[in-house]
Amino acid sequence: MSKVEPEIKARQAATPKLVSIPRFEGEAAVVEGVNDECHSWRGHLDKHGGLVLGQPRVVAVYWDSFFTEAAQLRMNQFIRDIAETDWMAGLVQYGVHKLQLAGSFVIDDQPVGRLSRDQLEQRLIGWLDNGKIGVRPASRERSLLYVLFTPAETELTLNGLSSNTDFAGYHWWSRYHKSPIFTTENLFWAAIPMMPSGGRSFESVADSLTPVVSHEMAETFTDRNGDGFKAPNGCEIGDVCETQTDRRRGHWLIERYWSDVDQACVPEPADPLFQSFLLHTGTPIDAVDGAEHFAAWVVADYNGDGVPDLFGIKVSETGTGSVEVHVLDGASGYQDFLLQTGTPIDQADGAQHFAWGIGERFGDGIPDLVGIKVREAATGTAEVHILDGASRYQNFLVQTGTPIDQADAGANLMFLAAPFNRNGAVDLFGIKTRNTGTGSVEVHILDGLADFASFALHTGTPIDSVDGANNFVWSVGDLSGDGVSDLFGIKIRNSGTASVEVHVLST
Numbered sequence: 001m002s003k004v005e006p007e008i009k010a011r012q013a014a015t016p017k018l019v020s021i022p023r024f025e026g027e028a029a030v031v032e033g034v035n036d037e038c039h040s041w042r043g044h045l046d047k048h049g050g051l052v053l054g055q056p057r058v059v060a061v062y063w064d065s066f067f068t069e070a071a072q073l074r075m076n077q078f079i080r081d082i083a084e085t086d087w088m089a090g091l092v093q094y095g096v097h098k099l100q101l102a103g104s105f106v107i108d109d110q111p112v113g114r115l116s117r118d119q120l121e122q123r124l125i126g127w128l129d130n131g132k133i134g135v136r137p138a139s140r141e142r143s144l145l146y147v148l149f150t151p152a153e154t155e156l157t158l159n160g161l162s163s164n165t166d167f168a169g170y171h172w173w174s175r176y177h178k179s180p181i182f183t184t185e186n187l188f189w190a191a192i193p194m195m196p197s198g199g200r201s202f203e204s205v206a207d208s209l210t211p212v213v214s215h216e217m218a219e220t221f222t223d224r225n226g227d228g229f230k231a232p233n234g235c236e237i238g239d240v241c242e243t244q245t246d247r248r249r250g251h252w253l254i255e256r257y258w259s260d261v262d263q264a265c266v267p268e269p270a271d272p273l274f275q276s277f278l279l280h281t282g283t284p285i286d287a288v289d290g291a292e293h294f295a296a297w298v299v300a301d302y303n304g305d306g307v308p309d310l311f312g313i314k315v316s317e318t319g320t321g322s323v324e325v326h327v328l329d330g331a332s333g334y335q336d337f338l339l340q341t342g343t344p345i346d347q348a349d350g351a352q353h354f355a356w357g358i359g360e361r362f363g364d365g366i367p368d369l370v371g372i373k374v375r376e377a378a379t380g381t382a383e384v385h386i387l388d389g390a391s392r393y394q395n396f397l398v399q400t401g402t403p404i405d406q407a408d409a410g411a412n413l414m415f416l417a418a419p420f421n422r423n424g425a426v427d428l429f430g431i432k433t434r435n436t437g438t439g440s441v442e443v444h445i446l447d448g449l450a451d452f453a454s455f456a457l458h459t460g461t462p463i464d465s466v467d468g469a470n471n472f473v474w475s476v477g478d479l480s481g482d483g484v485s486d487l488f489g490i491k492i493r494n495s496g497t498a499s500v501e502v503h504v505l506s507t
Contacts, residue, residue, distance in 0.1 A: 038235035039243060045260045050227025052095050053188065053220065057102035057143045059135045061127070064151045066197040066205060067106055070440045074202055074462030075149075076104050078210055078252050081506055085248045086267040087214065093261045094229055094237075096221045102144060103135045111151035117158050117191075121174055124148065124189055128176065137176050141186035145220050147213060152194040163193035169212040173225040185225050190216035202462075203251070203496060211245050211255040218257040229260070241265035247272065249504065274502045283334045285312060285326070293317045296356035300367040302338050302389070307331045309338060311358050311367070315351035318342065323350035325369060325393050343393045345371060345385070353377070354385075357417030359426030361397045361448070366390050368397060370417040370426065374410040377401070382409035384428060384452045402452045404430060404444070411435075413444070418476040418485040420507065421456050425449040429476055429485070433469035436460070441468035443487060461505055463489060471495070472503075479504050 058079050062072055082088060083099035091097075107127060115123070124146060127133040137144050150156060156163035158170060171190040178186055192212050197205045215238040222229045223236050230236055240258040246269050248254050256265040285294075296313040303309065307330035314324040320342030327339040345354070350371070357370040366389035373383040379401030387393040404413070409430070416429040425448035432442040438460030445457040463472070471493040476485040489503040 037233055038231070038239035041231050041233060041235055041240055042263065043231065044263075045229045045237070045258070046232055047229055048227040050223070050225055051142060052222050052228055053143055053145060053224050054095050055097055055100075055143045056145055056217070056221050057100045058217065059102050059133065059144060059146045060104040061107060061124075061133060061146055061148045062104065063107035063109065063111075064149055064194045064197075066152075066194060067149065069438060069460065070462055070464050071202055071205075072104060072106060073440065073460060075206070075209070076101055077462050077505065078206065078213070081249045081252055082214060082254060084506065085254075086270075087248060087254050090257070090259055090266045091218065091221060093259065094222045099217075103133075105133045107132055111153035113153070114155045114157060115150070117156075117170070117172060120148065120150065120156065120191060121172070121187075121189070124187075125176060137186045137188075139178060139186060140184065141176075141188075144188065145217065146187075146189040147216070148189060148191050149209070150191055150193050152196045154193070156191055156193045169193065169216050171216045171220045188220055188224050190220060192216070201496065207253045210253050214254040215242060215257075218255075231258075246270060249273075249506075251503070279333070281333050281335075283310070283328055284337070285328075289317070295351065295354070298356070298358040300358045301330075302327045302367055303329070304365050305331055310334050313350075313356045313369070315347055315354075318347050320347075322347055323354075323371075339392065341392050341394075343369065343387055344396070345387075349376075355415045357415060357428075359417035359419070359448075361386050361388070361426055363424040364390060368426070369393050370428070372409070372415040372428065374406055374413075374415075377406045380406055382406050382413075382415075382430075384446075386426075398451060400451050400453070402428070402446055403455065404446075408435075414474055416474065416476045419448075419483075420445050420485055421447070421449075422483050423447075423449045427456060428452055429487070431468075431474045431487070433465055433472075436465045438465075440465055441472075441489075461487070463503065463505075467494075479506075 060076060079101045088099050128136050161167055169192045173185040174187045175185055176187040192209060195208055219236040219238045237257040241256040244256040244265050245253050259266040293314055293316045294312045295315040298311045299308045300311060301308055309330045310328040312326040314326060318324045322342040323345040324342050325339060328334040329336045329338045353373050353375040355372040355374060358367045359370055361368045368389045369387040371385040373385060377383045381401040382404040383401050385399045386397040388395045388397045412434040413430045413432045417426050418429060420427040427448045428446040430444040432444060436442045440460040441463040442460050443457060444455060446452040447454050447456040472489045472491050475488040477488055479486045484507045486507055487505040491501040491503060495501040
């Protein structure tokens with residue numbers, strides 16, 4: 001069977017929605033509205049006997065100056081995030097399962113003026129040969145997809161069409177160091193030509209890229225070499241629904257595709273996250289008292305009734321002269337106290353030298369108070385002092401130093417207590433926003449099961465360190481429901497929406 005031409009989509013500058021140009025054997029055409037045949041088609045797809053990419057692994061290849069380390073990390077996060085959404089779950093009907101990011105690589109070659117499909121493929125093969133792309137396809141490869149983000153300065157051409165005016169991406173298949181006598185392809189790739197990004201925010205650039213990436217991934221996964229799932233008229237699953245986009249994880253723009261099971265474009269429109277309130281209420285704590293004398297506010301289930309309770313950690317003007325724990329009952333709408341108690345930590349020490357968190361040290365069902373001493377610590381390091389919730393915060397479970405220098409901790413990090421690695425012990429997240437090695441906000445997680453003596457994770461993030469330091473506050477929570485804490489960045493200054501924004505990074 002001869003190959004059909006790869007996906008070609010018309011570029012529209014004013015909107016990230018895409019209109020495809022239909023595929024013809026040996027030719028292509030640019031006519032307004034020519035893809036109406038795909039957009040209006042409804043029915044059951046044909047399976048042509050070809051294999052799908054059943055366990056897809058994506059290798060992202062960034063060949064554009066826009067992709068600094070931070071931008072690379074953020075685009076990688078899109079691929080990881082989309083793998084956890086209903087966009088990915090809907091592909092199971094086609095035999096496509098868990099998506100993974102197999103690697104990402106930045107190409108430092110100078111841009112060229114123009115590349116045909118065959119020339120770009122030779123570039124890809126050269127990068128695989130010389131190690132610039134460190135993940136190579138196997139001889140019988142059935143999972144890898146290389147997604148190539150090509151420079152804005154480089155015009156891609158295909159059958160007389162130009163990426164400058166006519167299309168926004170395509171996918172293709174070939175052989176990598178495999179004799180032509182073997183009919184099975186092992187090199188699957190998609191081209192995503194960049195648009196000029198000068199002066200544009202990451203969010204703006206991402207909105208022009210992620211619908212194209214999701215379109216090409218869906219079609220390559222289900223029609224890897226032209227012999228997979230297609231409509232009788234040759235349209236692939238992305239073609240039918242390519243005018244329809246939606247947000248996932250609150251910010252990523254994805255393109256829908258055709259579901260043969262549902263006989264509709266999927267996934268369904270999602271209810272936007274963090275757009276409606278579950279509760280508005282006052283509490284028994286005076287606003288001035290709360291603002292001036294409480295060092296931390298944390299939500300956790302103190303009494304095990306399944307309703308989050310509100311912990312207020314009071315460090316000045318306390319009645320006991322010590323750091324106090326005040327817990328408001330969630331089941332009462334935060335009108336009644338479950339606990340008000342002093343602790344063994346002096347209030348002056350607690351106010352001047354500690355940061356605070358709540359977490360279960362050993363998973364006994366009762367949240368413990370985690371004090372992180374970042375100044376005047378006897379060990380010269382950031383110290384962890386955990387008061388036992390079962391003792392009503394009167395007894396210490398652990399008092400220990402950590403590998404983080406106290407000067408670094410006091411000046412450059414904030415700390416959050418939460419489970420990271422599902423081992424039953426609360427871990428300590430250090431969010432570093434200043435003097436970072438990566439130039440981005442960094443996450444350094446101390447392993448609670450190791451008594452905070454070793455790290456479970458060091459990583460940069462897609463958020464610039466200056467932005468993170470000046471404009472964000474931080475929290476953790478399990479948005480994805482996988483039992484691992486995600487990082488919530490709450491942007492309270494210089495936000496693009498002029499509102500408080502929620503940016504959630506998945507672990």
